[in-house]
Amino acid sequence: MSTSDGALLRVEGLRVYFPIKSGIILERHVGDVRAVDGVDFELRRGETLGLVGESGCGKTTTGRAIVRLYRPTAGSIRFDGQELAGLEGEALRRVRRQMQMIFQDPFASLNPRMTLGSIVKEPLTIHGIGSPKEREGRVRQLLEVVGLNPGFVNRYPHEFSGGQRQRIGVARALAVQPDLVVADEPISALDVSIQAQILNLLERLQGEFGLTYLFIAHDLSVVRHISDRVAVMYVGRIAEVASSRDIFLGPLHPYTVALLSAIPIPDPAVEARRRRIILKGDVPNPVAPPPGCRFHTRCWLRGRLGNPAECEAVDPRVRDLAAGHQVACHFAEQVDGSAEQRLVTGRGAPPASSPA
Ligand SMILES: Nc1ncnc2c1ncn2[C@@H]1O[C@H](COP(=O)(O)OP(=O)(O)OP(=O)(O)O)[C@@H](O)[C@H]1O
Ligand code: SF4
Ligand SMILES: [Mg+2]
Structure with missing residues (x-):
């Protein structure tokens, strides 16, 4: 996989396995949940990389391994030139300051017994930043930056709405002036009317503080406008x-085309014309992923582009198909992305033919 200069984070061959144990006394290792199983990507300084996929595909585990809330089973995580994969103790604590996480459920991630002021101040205390008086000042400044009234420092999380709570989570993440923010579905738990406000806030803060984002979402439509x-x-x-x-x-990947086809289009005429690709079957169990191409058990183009036996037996490596465009499919050259896209968006497409 190609890399470019200016990468803040470079992940290579990342694996995070959760061991499955059996037996109460002699806990035998009987298998692994291969949540992340050989992932490569890079994050350039100041950009937003959207990470999407269905539930259980390993997005959160990837994000948590990057900020080293999980220890990788294998692979490399280079952050600003420093290898994080095996880092421990004080060295890990120091680097953690540069990487912060925003969580999906702003209520579950905030301690209900702590006031707004102490929640936002806590990371400053943990990392020994500033004097007590300076910390108070910094907290007030952070609250203003995220659009919360600094007069509310003595209130508790339950006194705030979902959107306000997510603003608290953002203020807490920014307290230590990180370079990288991993935002794990930061708007999924919020009312639709509030989602755009939080997205706008994150975009504004990125520009103001030069932040780099890994933005995790279920749905491609969420990452469309925020991601580079x-x-x-x-x-x-x-x-x-x-x-x-x-x-x-x-x-260029049949899975991406299928995910795009699931995004609703608010125009009924277009909606009637477009084709929806319904993936059959369940997402495979990561304890025993399918051999060959992992997507072969559900791929709607398998056998239509080339020899299906290859899909079933040979694991497609990630290949560069164009500058900055990498795909893990044996037959990606034959996926006419723009034609498929016309089909799923209904733009300029003929009436829908029978689905695959
Ligand atoms: N601590 C854990 N112990 C065991 N298995 C885990 C653990 N955390 C996650 N998993 C499993 O690893 C796989 C990937 O989970 P992960 O939470 O990373 O997926 P996700 O893409 O974030 O899903 P979602 O969209 O539902 O948040 C799933 O099969 C999940 O059940
Ligand atoms: S390698 Fe085969 S099964 Fe996998 S995505 Fe490509 S066409 Fe589908
Ligand atoms: Mg998740």
């Missing part, structure tokens, strides 16, 4: 990475 590039994950692996524009206008 998008990585699509499937069962512990990256299926496709490209600029946001290329993912939306010329997807």
